[in-house]
Amino acid sequence: MSIEDILMDGETVFRNHSAFNPDYMPVNYNFRDLQMEGMAISIRPALHNGRPVNTIILGQCATGKTTAIKKLFEKVEETSEKLVCCYINCQLNITRFGIFSQIYKKIFGHNPPETGIPFSRIYQHVMKHLADNNQGLLVALDDVNYLFQNQNVNKIFYDILRAYEEFPGVRTGIFAVLSDLEFRLNLEKNVNTVFSPQEIIFPLYKRNEVLKILNDRVKDGFYPNVMSDEIIEEITDYCFDSGDLRLGIDLLRITGNIAEAHGSRKIEQKHLDEAIASNISINLENTISTLNDKEKKLLKIIALKKDTISTGELSKEFQSKSNLSHSSFNRSLKKLEFLRLVDTKYKGKGSRGQSREVILRFNPDEICRCIL
């Protein structure tokens, strides 16, 4: 095949490539009714001249938090002009200027001028507009933990939530989105005085839910009969075990690309095998790279054990090797569990209440290779 043929060849397994893009809005969005209701309850007062209720949205990666917020914000905008809903990705915007530029853009439809304008002018402009138009403001700060990086979190929360002191009548609230439990405590410490939130939890999807979501995505993205039920089931198992729905959606896309590269109009087992092989090590490496030194140390101790180990024994070994406290051990273990690198199972009474067994969820050699 020539390069032109590769680029322009119309024969494809994909009906809609964008269905596998990270920002795709799924046509069917199920299993999150409770969370959507919870968020709607937080928003409702703001549509009746009150303030939105500050809320923490908590859940592991790819549990649908961003999608839920975006869907709900769309609905609010269709229903009422009483509230400006602004979604901000804090990975991309970590300064006060950056965040208020996004709010400014949402309200006025364009960015503030790049140069020469101080933060205070943008702030005044935004708040005056809200006050003059009797509009509330709800800011969703996604991945809010990124604001801890430059210690701005307190100021930004204060700017938003105490705006009424300078602009009486202005009604503001924050949805703080977090995928890491550890940062929840950090957030409390940093912004406690202005932010006393409700909490909405996005649990991991169950296997049957993952299957339905992936099946819907297959229908959105591939032509009919391109992918068999068996392959979807296998991808579901794989994705469910990893605890990351995004991995399942990525695998659909990658297998599709591999099938297409082989000129096949169906996705076959060999295409999936190839996709999985290329994906496993990349994902594990990415997850491990997010751990701090303590957590890596603990993971390595677990990986070097030939058998499963109880939490009691593990705590002792961890403390003797690292000189760290039992609560530091507990926090690190919780993190490994949260990221689904290990499982823990109750096995009866131990010296510190219920003792648990720690089970590694990946090949120990592969783990050690990634920690080095």
Ligand SMILES: Nc1ncnc2c1ncn2[C@@H]1O[C@H](COP(=O)(O)OP(=O)(O)OP(=O)(O)O)[C@@H](O)[C@H]1O
């Ligand atoms: N209930 C669902 N139905 C269909 N697709 C879903 C559902 N939940 C999540 N997804 C899909 O999973 C992917 C991740 O979802 P989303 O970005 O909303 O999760 P998140 O919890 O915000 O993740 P993160 O914390 O990593 O930002 C997206 O591709 C989204 O379309």
